[in-house]
Amino acid sequence: MSSWWTIAIKDLRLLWRDKLGLFWVLGFPLLMALLFGAIFSGGDGQASALPVAVVDQDGSKASADFLKTLQDSAALKVTLLPDAEVARNQVRQGQQVACITILKGYGKSNQLFSGGEPPVRVGVDPARRAEAAYLQGILTQQMFQQMFTRYTDSSQLRSLLGDSLSEIERSSDLSSTDKQIFRTFFGALQQFTDEVNTGNPQRSASEWQPEMVKVEEISLSREAQLRPRSSFEITFPQAVLWGLMGCAAGFGVGLVQERRMGTYQRLLVAPISRWAVIGGKGLACFLACIGVTLLLLLIGRLIFGVRCDDLPLLGVAVFSCGICFTGLTMLIAVSGKTEQAVAGVGWAVLLVMGMFGGAMVPLFFMPGWMQNLSQFSLVNWGIVALEGAIWRGFSWGEMVWPVTVLLLSGLISMSVGVTVLQHRKG
Amino acid sequence: MVRRIEVRELRKSFGAQTAVAGVSFEVSAGEIFGLLGPNGAGKSTTMHILVGLFPADGGSVALVGQHDPTQAEVRRQIGWVPQALAIYDELTAEQNLQFFGRLYGLNGRRLQDRINWALDFAGLNDRRRSLVAHFSGGMKRRLNLVAALLHQPQILLLDEPTVGVDPQSRNFIFQNIEQLRAGGCAILYTTHYMEEVERLCARAAVMDRGRVLAMDRVAELCRQHGGETALEVEVTHRPEEVAALGGQWQEDRLIMAVADPVAKLQELARAGVQYKSLKVRPPDLEAVFLNLTGRSLRDE
Numbered sequence: 001m002s003s004w005w006t007i008a009i010k011d012l013r014l015l016w017r018d019k020l021g022l023f024w025v026l027g028f029p030l031l032m033a034l035l036f037g038a039i040f041s042g043g044d045g046q047a048s049a050l051p052v053a054v055v056d057q058d059g060s061k062a063s064a065d066f067l068k069t070l071q072d073s074a075a076l077k078v079t080l081l082p083d084a085e086v087a088r089n090q091v092r093q094g095q096q097v098a099c100i101t102i103l104k105g106y107g108k109s110n111q112l113f114s115g116g117e118p119p120v121r122v123g124v125d126p127a128r129r130a131e132a133a134y135l136q137g138i139l140t141q142q143m144f145q146q147m148f149t150r151y152t153d154s155s156q157l158r159s160l161l162g163d164s165l166s167e168i169e170r171s172s173d174l175s176s177t178d179k180q181i182f183r184t185f186f187g188a189l190q191q192f193t194d195e196v197n198t199g200n201p202q203r204s205a206s207e208w209q210p211e212m213v214k215v216e217e218i219s220l221s222r223e224a225q226l227r228p229r230s231s232f233e234i235t236f237p238q239a240v241l242w243g244l245m246g247c248a249a250g251f252g253v254g255l256v257q258e259r260r261m262g263t264y265q266r267l268l269v270a271p272i273s274r275w276a277v278i279g280g281k282g283l284a285c286f287l288a289c290i291g292v293t294l295l296l297l298l299i300g301r302l303i304f305g306v307r308c309d310d311l312p313l314l315g316v317a318v319f320s321c322g323i324c325f326t327g328l329t330m331l332i333a334v335s336g337k338t339e340q341a342v343a344g345v346g347w348a349v350l351l352v353m354g355m356f357g358g359a360m361v362p363l364f365f366m367p368g369w370m371q372n373l374s375q376f377s378l379v380n381w382g383i384v385a386l387e388g389a390i391w392r393g394f395s396w397g398e399m400v401w402p403v404t405v406l407l408l409s410g411l412i413s414m415s416v417g418v419t420v421l422q423h424r425k426g
Numbered sequence: 427m428v429r430r431i432e433v434r435e436l437r438k439s440f441g442a443q444t445a446v447a448g449v450s451f452e453v454s455a456g457e458i459f460g461l462l463g464p465n466g467a468g469k470s471t472t473m474h475i476l477v478g479l480f481p482a483d484g485g486s487v488a489l490v491g492q493h494d495p496t497q498a499e500v501r502r503q504i505g506w507v508p509q510a511l512a513i514y515d516e517l518t519a520e521q522n523l524q525f526f527g528r529l530y531g532l533n534g535r536r537l538q539d540r541i542n543w544a545l546d547f548a549g550l551n552d553r554r555r556s557l558v559a560h561f562s563g564g565m566k567r568r569l570n571l572v573a574a575l576l577h578q579p580q581i582l583l584l585d586e587p588t589v590g591v592d593p594q595s596r597n598f599i600f601q602n603i604e605q606l607r608a609g610g611c612a613i614l615y616t617t618h619y620m621e622e623v624e625r626l627c628a629r630a631a632v633m634d635r636g637r638v639l640a641m642d643r644v645a646e647l648c649r650q651h652g653g654e655t656a657l658e659v660e661v662t663h664r665p666e667e668v669a670a671l672g673g674q675w676q677e678d679r680l681i682m683a684v685a686d687p688v689a690k691l692q693e694l695a696r697a698g699v700q701y702k703s704l705k706v707r708p709p710d711l712e713a714v715f716l717n718l719t720g721r722s723l724r725d726e
C-alpha cells in the first residue's frame with residue numbers, strides 16, 4: 001500500500017506543479033460557478049426584475065389601477081413615460097426590455113365581452129424574445145387580476161352592467177329580439193348582484209371569491225427550504241462537476257503521457273505489482289477529485305453561503321462522485337494511444353456528458369427531450385447527488401439511486417480501464 | 427567470475443516482424459558487455475524482455491540465477507536505465523530520487539544517504555532542489571542514470587544511455603559506469619556508437635535484424651572481422667617503382683589495406699618513397715559491422 005501512496009503523492013505533486021492543469025481542475029470550475037452564479041442571481045441571489053416602459057394613454061382610474069398593479073409586481077421594474085415614441089426609442093436603445101402602452105378607452109372596455117383591438121399593446125426588443133414570453137405571462141396575470149377585482153366589486157360591476165345596458169339600448173346593429181335577450185341577461189345579472197349585497201349585509205360582493213386555486217399555508221419546515229437559497233447553490237455543484245471532469249481528463253492524459261515519457265515503464269520495472277502502479281494512479285485521481293470538490297464547496301460555503309449542512313449525506317455524494325470520475329479516468333486513459341487521442345476522446349465524451357448533464361446550463365432550462373437524455377449523463381447524477389445533499393433535502397432513501405448509479409458506473413469503468421491497462425504491453 | 431545475466435536463444439516477434447531471433451550471451455559480475463547494432467537491431471527489445479516488460483516467445487533469461495524477471499526480488503537486483511529520459515521534469519532532482527528510491531523500498535535515513543550519494547555521483551549535488559525541467563540534456567541523462575542506482579543493483583541494464591549528450595557529460599557518464607563495473611556490477615550496455623563499446627566494453631556482440639552476427643572480446647572481433655589495417659601515407663617523393671606496391675592514390679596520398687603495416691612501411695622505404703606524414707588505422711567495430719553486414723553502422 002505504501003507504493004500506492006508514493007505514486008499518488010507524486011502524481012498530486014505533479015498536478016500542483018502543472019499550473020495549466022490546475023486551472024482546468026480548479027480555476028475554470030470556480031470561474032464558471034462565479035460567472036453563472038452572478039448572471040442568474042442578478043447579484044442579490046434573486047431573479048432580476050424586467051425593465052419595462054409604460055405609457056398610460058387612457059388616464060382613467062382603471063388604467064391607473066392597472067399601472068399600480070404593474071408597479072407593485074416584483075417581476076417588473078416600471079418606468080412611466082409620457083410618450084409612446086419615447087418608450088419605443090428606449091426599447092430600441094436596449095434600456096428597456098419592452099414598452100407597454102395602455103391604450104385610450106382601456107377604462108371603458110369591459111375586456112371580457114368586448115371584441116376588437118386589445119386595450120394594452122406591448123412592444124418587445126427583438127433581441128430579447130425569451131423575456132417576451134415571460135412578460136406576456138406577467139401581463140396576462142395582472143390583467144386577469146384586475147378583471148377579477150372589477151367583477152367581484154359590486155359597485156364596479158353595477159356600473160359596468162349599467163354602461164353595457166345603455167350601449168345595448170343605443171346600438172343600431174342589434175335587432176329588437178337580440179336587444180331583448182341582452183336586456184334580460186344583464187337585468188338578471190344586475191338583480192343577482194343586488195341580491196348578493198341585500199342578502200348578506202355583513203359581506204360585500206368584493207369579499208366573494210370563486211375558489212380557483214386553493215392556497216394552503218405551510219409552516220417554515222423542511223419543505224419550505226427545498227429550494228436553492230441562491231443561484232450559487234446551483235452553480236457550485238455544477239462547478240464541482242467541471243472540476244471532476246478536469247480531473248478525469250487531466251489524469252487520463254497524464255497516464256498516457258507517462259507511457260510516452262518512459263516513466264510508466266520505469267514504474268512497471270520497479271519491484272511493485274502492476275496493480276500497485278495502476279492503483280496508485282487511481283488513488284491520486286480519487287484524492288484530487290475529493291480535494292477539488294471539498295475546496296470548491298468550502299469556497300461556496302464561506303463566501304457564497306452554499307449550504308453544506310447535511311455533512312454525512314454530502315460526504316456520501318462526494319465519495320460517489322470521486323469513485324465515478326476515477327473510474328472514468330481509467331476508461332479515458334485507455335481510449336487512445338497518444339495524448340492527443342486520449343485528450344480528444346476524453347473531452348469529447350466529458351463535454352457531451354456535461355452538456356446533457358446540466359453542467360453548462362441548469363437542466364430546468366432545457367427542453368424535455370434533453371432532460372430525458374440527461375439520465376444517461378453521469379454529470380447529471382453527480383449534480384443530483386450534490387444538490388440532494390445541499391438543497392434538495394434528500395433523505396438517505398432518495399440518495400440511494402443517484403449514489404448507486406455513480407458508484408456502479410465508476411466501478412464498471414474502472415474495471416474495464418484497469419483490465420486493459422493490466423494487459424497492455426509495456 | 428559469477429554470471430549475473432544469462433540469455434539463451436531468446437526469440438521475440440511482433441506479428442510478422444521478428445525483433446529478436448535466437449540471441450544468446452552472458453554477462454559476469456564486474457564486466458561491461460556491449461550490444462552494438464543499428465536502430466531496429468533488436469537491442470532494446472532484448473533489454474525489455476530482460477526487465478520483464480515483454481514476455482519472450484522462446485528461449486530463456488536468467489538474472490542472478492532467477493528465470494522470472496517480473497519477480498520483485500529479481501527486480502530489486504536490477505537497475506534499468508531506459509533510452510528515454512524517464513524522469514519527471516516537474517519534480518526536483520531530489521524529489522525524483524526520493525520517488526524512485528521509495529518504489530525500491532528505501533526510506534528514512536538510508537534513502538537520504540543513497541540520494542546524497544547519487545547526487546554526488548552524478549555531480550548534481552548543487553542542483554538537488556532545481557526542477558529537472560531546467561536541467562541540460564547531459565544533467566538529465568546523469569539523473570536518469572543514478573535513479574537506477576539508488577538501490578545498489580547487482581545488474582545494470584543501460585539502454586543507449588548517452589543519446590543526445592554533449593562530450594563532457596558523456597565522459598562523465600563513462601567514468602560513472604567504469605566505477606560501477608569496478609564495484610562488481612554486471613553491466614549490459616546497448617548502443618549504436620562503436621566508440622562507446624570500444625571505450626567501455628571488454629566483450630561485445632554485434633547485432634543486426636534481431637540476430638547476433640558476432641560476439642567476442644572487442645579486440646578479437648576487430649581482428650577476426652575488421653579486415654586489414656588501413657595505411658595512409660602522404661608522400662613527398664613518388665618513385666616510379668611504387669606502382670608495383672599496390673594501393674590507391676588520391677593526389678599525393680597513398681591509401682593501402684595491409685595485414686602488417688610495419689612490413690609495408692619498410693617495403694615503401696626500400697622502393698624509395700619519402701613521406702611527410704602517415705596514418706595507421708587498425709580495424710575497428712565500424713569495419714567489423716561493414717564487413718559483417720555490407721552496410722555502414724553510421725548510415726543506419
